[in-house]
Amino acid sequence: MRLYIRRNNTMIRQNRNREKLAKYYNIFMETGEINPNVHPWVAESWRKSKEYAVKAEKFNDLTEISKEDLLALQNKHKAAMDYMQEFTTGIKDFLQEYDLCLLLLDSDCTVIRNYASPYNRLLSRKIEGANLKLENIGTFSANIAAKYKSLFWMFGPEIWLKAYHDCDTGAAPVFVCGKVAYIITVLIKDYDKLPQDAVISLLMSIKTAMEIHLKQKMSLQAQEAILDATPFAVYHILKNGDVAYANRLGASRLAGIGALDEQSKTMNLNDVVLNYKHTPIYKGFQGISCINQEATWTTQVKTYEDITTVVPIKENKNDGNEEIGSVVAVTMPIEDLRMLVAHAAGYTAKYSLDSIVGISSACNLMKERAMRAAKKDAHILLQGEPGTGKQRLAHGIHMASARVNGPLISINCGNVTPELLEQELFGARIGREISHPGKLELASGGTLLMDEIEKLPPQIAEKLAEFLHNKKIRRIGEEVERAINVRIIASSDGNLRRLCEKNLFDEKLFEIISRSIIHLPPLRSRREDIPLLTESIIAELTAQHKIGLKKLTEDAMDMLKQYDWPGNIKQLQSVIENAVFSVKSDIITADNINLMGNVRPDSKWKEDKDIFMRAWQSAGGNISRLANLLGVSRVTLYRYIKKYGIEK
Template identity: 85%
Template sequence: MIRQNRNRDKLVNYYNKFAESGEIDPNVHPWVAESWQKSRKFAITAEKFSDLAEMSKEELRVLQNHHKAAVEYMQDFTDGIRDFLQEYDLCLLLLDNECNILKNYSSPYNRLLSKKIEGANLKLENVGTFSANIAAKYKSMFWMFGPEIWLKAYHDCDTGAAPVCVCGETAYIITVLSRDYEKLPQDAVISLLMSIKTAMEIHLKQKMFLQAQEAILDATPFAVYHILKNGDVAYTNKLGASRLAGIGAIDEQAKTLNLNEVVLNYRHTPIYKGFSGISCINQEVTWTTQVKTYEDITTVVPIKEEDAGENDEVKSVVAVTMPIEDLRMLVAHAAGYTAKYSLDSIVGISASCSLMKERAVRAAKKDNHILLQGEPGTGKQRLAHGIHMAGSRSNGPLISINCGDVTPELLEQELFGARIGQEISHPGKLELASGGTLLMDEIEKLPPQIAEKLAQSLQMKKILRIGEDVERTINVRIIASSDGNLRRLCEKNLFDEKLFEIVSRSIIHLPPLRSRREDIPLLTESILTELTAQHKTCMKKLTGEAIDMLAEYDWPGNIKQLQGVIENAVFTVKDDTINADSINLMGNIRPDSKWKEDKDIFIRAWQSAGGNVSRLANLLGVSRVTLYRYIKKYGVEK
């Protein structure tokens, strides 16, 4: 609050009147009056600021360091007006929002204050009425005349204080004391105070903005550079600095070198073209250095002044780059190419299950390729996820491909990638899985020519996209799964032997469910828990008779079939308890007449029964003679 000049003699009388009788004159400013009353209540005894208790030198040093930006800014500001402060004997203080004096910027010859007061606290309970604690309370600039100050030693001074606000909160308080109020007009001191306040607020907001901006840039998965026309790097974020250090572009003094000196093909890069005003958006760029060659996705934006014309010179560019390998990994994670299951999700107490998990744990700790073998539905995909999550590649992508799902031509493109036209080239799953794991399901169905090509690529750790002659490095672990015995297929020349040798460094056999019947109750409970969490329904339980029935069944479709049966029961039974009578061992296939007209339904029922005629006849409620008639009708072979 800026106040008009007051009659000092009257102000002295107001102060003395209150000091003697405790009576407040109506002409006393309300903020001052309230402060006087509280000062009297606290019985302030200090005569000068130098009488106040101070924090230790170490505490002051820590506090000043915490507010380093503000302290240094004020130092720079006052260095330019030092002669002015000395000529008019002005005292200038920087306080934090708790009214601790961080720094005294007065001249060493100042008659009012000494450097010793740094670390003192100017709250009302310590010094009584003073401009700083009033400005702090009301968050407003306040001018106070000498006789209004509680400490009599400063009654021949005037004082003003202004809060420095950042994001709507008081961060600091600038306080000035002036004794030569007749020589230096009040308006001049207030103008100085407001100038410091405004400039400091702008500076601190900009600094906060830049700190936030730098934190954001350091957190991005991109390397960001600001490059001057001569090739000097004016700024780089954390990732960019690490990449520059990797190619020797940062010297011993932590200064970045000129890109002309470290990037051998600098004049052929989008950065160099950017100084001609040519932008580049998400372009694949090769950077050649003496250390190694990088392939990045690069964006370059020329920086011009706001009023610059089209033909004006570009003085700097901003470049944003990301290694292609990192981009693929980022895309893989964004697309959900991550493990869904851990090894802990594989339940079982049987000896065969325990042995399988032990081998999986040992295999996960190594980095060699793995072959999972077992009947369909035994849980090869879940085990592969668990191995990936337990291994050193867990932060990398987990990408799957089913070798029996697509034609050989499409399968080759999916694995190795392909160039489509002159401009577009797509990576394959071997590249996308680089740094992680590629799960190859039904690898026994891989065509011989593709198997041979894959074996060579895995051996050399390099690939060629279809339609290209550019070699690309891959770093991938293969987890192959097979429903059949790959070794026997190799002996019959039905599978590539070299690829078998590569993927079978570690072989894990998954036992069929019928050989681990004691695990069925645990598996059932685990499946029920997962279904409850997935569909957010109430937990259901099976009766003892229902579990016994499941344990006695042979499960030709293994765990996958068990899951389908339980899932069907969960969604068809309305009660919380599932009885044996409510379980259909054919899952969602009902023993009605639809199988008599629909071959697909009959085939699924046939598979559910494991190709056992007697079992299927019982499940469908028909005679064996009737069943044989439909087997012949549909041309089904066991």
């Protein structure tokens, strides 16, 4: 007659005759024969125990992990241990009265903790750290429950170790995320006093409650990790102004405004936020929600401007009605939001200082100065002829600086009208409700690259000098001052000091941005870098456009090295690009090199001013070079300069 049934991962067994079970055990130990009435799981376990030659004695010579490893194991499973400690503390009198030994094992059957009462003698506390796998102790409820992933009750004579034949034992697997994470094991000697069903109920209660507890704890930990990873400050605030919860960023902001007392406890917001009754949080307790609204928070330390969302949380009262008992507030500093938007818009450095190609002493000196300047936080002025690589150097400085995680935003001072330039730089209020930040604000925390700064109108330069000196900015049409934390990297094709001497550039602004001046050498003074630059340009072009790598002949390279390059690296880039895309073979000869880039000698420059201007720029505005490139005399060239109305 079958005396057990399987139900919901639980092997429920009716009480067995212990004398018969002891007889079955002894027959097996003497002859190896298994009676058909032996539970199949036990029978299989007996056979394996014999194969492993496990001694049927006490817990002798069990391999225990070291104290250090046991401590590490207990730290790893602290959540489960804490739960078991709390649970067993509530039933310690029950455990002691019935002399119960309760063990917490991991999924590998290593004993994490023994929760037996101090008077229990069934198992020594040294059992902690021991492994109760079948190959170590033979047939036992814990290793059967682990193998079959089911609660299992075992009667004394079924236990492999003879010393425990006068005990009963049961074990239940604890599932976490669908896998067995722990085994709860109980050993009872006074089984006549305590019904089997009561102990099984105890095991099932611990198993079920622990699974629920660990699932909730994992969920809370995941939620907390998500909240800590968000770029927002999140708070749960009670009606009296106490902060019940703050994520990591929220806690750091509370600490920053002095909202934590000496015991690191959050102070009441009424005592910290001076305008608390005028904030969206206070309005939230009146049932007024707000979604992504600008809010001002005034504290003793400073005034903050945030984008704030407040959601009221309703609670049920005893009379069945609802009232708002707390609010959830999600805030982000406007400056952080701008930085986030700047990154999303691609306002990051594209080049490092290592990407600057060159072995010449002039190039190495420039890179060394750039690295030293990057480590400081002073504004920087880059000066050099057009096309010498000022923008790439600025990117490299930003990437090598402590501001690398901030935005890198560019503005060209010569591309727009003064009115638009002022709005683009400082921001402006448009109408009653709309106010746009300028690039100075958007670059806060990072770098603003101001290209062709020598073309900055005097009135704008004067205002910029004031804002940089005070580290505060006012948008056009507003009186509100906003703090800025920005580094200026200014670039100029001309000599700003001479422009100041001629009153053509604001002297105060020059003093601010010229704390560190880096001169970029023209390409003609670093001719030994031309082969490396050429190889780098070809590699970038072929990789970008997925075409075969091309090489220059020795004559072609000599031609490049002998040329003066009035347009510097930018002109070299144009010439190489033209050659790469116009030559079908993998070899570029001297005949394939057109020093005018896309402007060919047979171009209709005599009839087309745009083509003539491109040739003029290619020659760097040098009359002799342009005459040589176009194959005409200087007299003929002057006639076309006059024709097109060009002033040298």
